[in-house]
Amino acid sequence: MKKIISRIGLLLTLLLMVVSLSACSSSASQKNVLKDDKQTKTITWGVKADTKLFGLMDVRDNQIKGFEIDLAKAMTKQILGKDGKARFIQVTSQTRMPLLRNGNIDAIMATMTITPERAKQVDFSRSYFDAGQAILVKNGSPIKNVKGLNHKGAIVLGVVGSNSVQNIKKFAPKAKVLQLSDYSQALTALKSGQGDALTTDNGILYGMSIENPGYSVVGGTFTNEPYGIAVDKGQGKMRDAMNHALTKVENSGQYNQLLYKWFHKVHGFDLKGAER
Amino acid sequence: MISIFQNYGGELLYGLGQTLLCSIIALVFALIIGSGFAILEVFPNKFLRIISRVYIEVFRNIPLLVITMFFYVVIPMYIVEISGFASGTVGLILYSSAFIAETVRSGIQSVDPGQMEGARANGLTFWQAMRYIVLPQAFRYVIPPLGNQFINLVKNSSVLAFVAGFDLMYQGNVIASDSLQSMSTYLCVGMLYLILTLPLSYYMRYLEKKLA
Numbered sequence: 001m002k003k004i005i006s007r008i009g010l011l012l013t014l015l016l017m018v019v020s021l022s023a024c025s026s027s028a029s030q031k032n033v034l035k036d037d038k039q040t041k042t043i044t045w046g047v048k049a050d051t052k053l054f055g056l057m058d059v060r061d062n063q064i065k066g067f068e069i070d071l072a073k074a075m076t077k078q079i080l081g082k083d084g085k086a087r088f089i090q091v092t093s094q095t096r097m098p099l100l101r102n103g104n105i106d107a108i109m110a111t112m113t114i115t116p117e118r119a120k121q122v123d124f125s126r127s128y129f130d131a132g133q134a135i136l137v138k139n140g141s142p143i144k145n146v147k148g149l150n151h152k153g154a155i156v157l158g159v160v161g162s163n164s165v166q167n168i169k170k171f172a173p174k175a176k177v178l179q180l181s182d183y184s185q186a187l188t189a190l191k192s193g194q195g196d197a198l199t200t201d202n203g204i205l206y207g208m209s210i211e212n213p214g215y216s217v218v219g220g221t222f223t224n225e226p227y228g229i230a231v232d233k234g235q236g237k238m239r240d241a242m243n244h245a246l247t248k249v250e251n252s253g254q255y256n257q258l259l260y261k262w263f264h265k266v267h268g269f270d271l272k273g274a275e276r
Numbered sequence: 277m278i279s280i281f282q283n284y285g286g287e288l289l290y291g292l293g294q295t296l297l298c299s300i301i302a303l304v305f306a307l308i309i310g311s312g313f314a315i316l317e318v319f320p321n322k323f324l325r326i327i328s329r330v331y332i333e334v335f336r337n338i339p340l341l342v343i344t345m346f347f348y349v350v351i352p353m354y355i356v357e358i359s360g361f362a363s364g365t366v367g368l369i370l371y372s373s374a375f376i377a378e379t380v381r382s383g384i385q386s387v388d389p390g391q392m393e394g395a396r397a398n399g400l401t402f403w404q405a406m407r408y409i410v411l412p413q414a415f416r417y418v419i420p421p422l423g424n425q426f427i428n429l430v431k432n433s434s435v436l437a438f439v440a441g442f443d444l445m446y447q448g449n450v451i452a453s454d455s456l457q458s459m460s461t462y463l464c465v466g467m468l469y470l471i472l473t474l475p476l477s478y479y480m481r482y483l484e485k486k487l488a
Contacts, residue, residue, distance in 0.1 A: 093453065094449060094452070094453050097453075097456055097458070098458045117456075118456070121456045160449045160450055160453055161449070161452075161453030161454075166454075178360065178440035179440060179446070179449070179450055180438075180439075180440055181437075181438060181449075185438075188349050189348070189349070189440075191349075191353070192348070192349045192350070192352045192353045193352050193353070193357060194348065194352060194359075194360065194440075
């Protein structure tokens with residue numbers, strides 16, 4: 001009897017720990033991010049480091065490089081002045097939300113689609129890039145577009161936490177979706193035949209097809225995926241500053257320069273249509 | 277937390293099932309293979325001893341994730357198509373069996389050598405002496421460390437999440453990114469792992485009391 005009581009006591013202690021842990025999950029930061037950043041002259045951006053063209057870690061000098069990185073640097077200069085510094089922290093689709101809410105990063109610019117669901121959790125700037133979802137397959141694959149995946153036995157690869165895995169369930173409900181932890185792993189899985197197609201936004205897929213000539217983007221886009229910069233809920237001033245900085249970067253022609261720099265070599269990318 | 281169970285109960289239960297299935301398969305095979313290599317390690321034949329030593333050192337000293345990724349990525353390219361679940365389970369079997377082999381070997385060696393000698397002197401073959409005299413005593417000694425290995429095995433099955441094996445951790449990742457409530461999701465996942473490991477841990481303790 002004594003043993004049973006001590007066991008119940010142990011379980012209760014565990015339960016109490018769980019409850020007290022969940023109690024402290026409420027958002028810790030009620031500070032003003034914009035004000036803090038202006039004082040420290042630094043904006044900390046959460047960016048992708050596994051996505052060719054947008055943000056990719058260059059192993060030779062340990063710098064993340066890509067369209068989003070350059071755009072973030074330009075916007076930092078607009079917000080904080082010439083001596084403003086942009087600090088980059090590598091995030092994945094899975095880690096970016098918690099990092100933002102904990103205050104480890106000030107803003108997310110990581111190929112993040114603006115969706116109503118996410119807008120409940122974070123504040124989005126207006127779109128800085130209009131992507132669309134597409135599929136990447138091995139050259140010579142019988143799959144020509146997303147409809148070709150809508151049969152039993154088809155396996156689609158995606159990345160955990162990305163919007164595209166939700167979409168593919170609507171466009172190809174019969175296919176099985178495997179969610180891997182990042183894009184390089186999803187691509188490796190495609191190469192080793194673990195799936196028939198890889199789905200995500202076309203910009204990212206184009207980057208993969210440049211690196212891997214044996215694979216190509218087929219069927220065009222089947223969704224609209226406007227990328228937005230996310231800041232924590234309640235940081236309206238930061239969001240306004242972002243929108244303002246984006247407008248300035250666009251009006252000065254810098255945006256189009258960056259677009260050209262990163263996308264002019266991409267086969268099949270509509271550069272004129274993306275210019276602002 | 278309750279809302280996570282309400283909205284994603286099916287996914288979590290499916291994940292729990294996959295984790296349980298993987299753990300049971302891995303546990304059975306790892307115990308058989310591990311015990312086999314443990315016996316080889318104390319075998320009179322030197323060549324067999326070396327083989328078993330190499331096997332144990334290789335799989336004990338490579339991270340589980342590396343073994344699993346090898347089966348997920350490399351094997352399908354060159355040899356045979358193997359799903360995420362299968363590659364994770366195979367990786368788990370190889371990895372755990374190396375640890376179990378070391379554990380069981382320590383048990384065999386802690387049995388007084390006189391037991392083996394006495395058995396052989398009475399006309400039993402090496403295998404008979406092993407089977408009827410040494411191993412029953414050895415397993416009794418190693419129940420507590422074996423329990424540790426089993427619990428580790430169940431927890432290590434979370435490696436399936438990296439190869440889309442639809443286990444508990446994988447579902448946790450998917451749910452966390454879908455609901456955007458990482459905290460409560462991982463708390464739920466942690467509790468479900470406890471549901472698997474706590475009874476195991478109590479059962480091993482019971483066995484220990486009963487046999488030792």
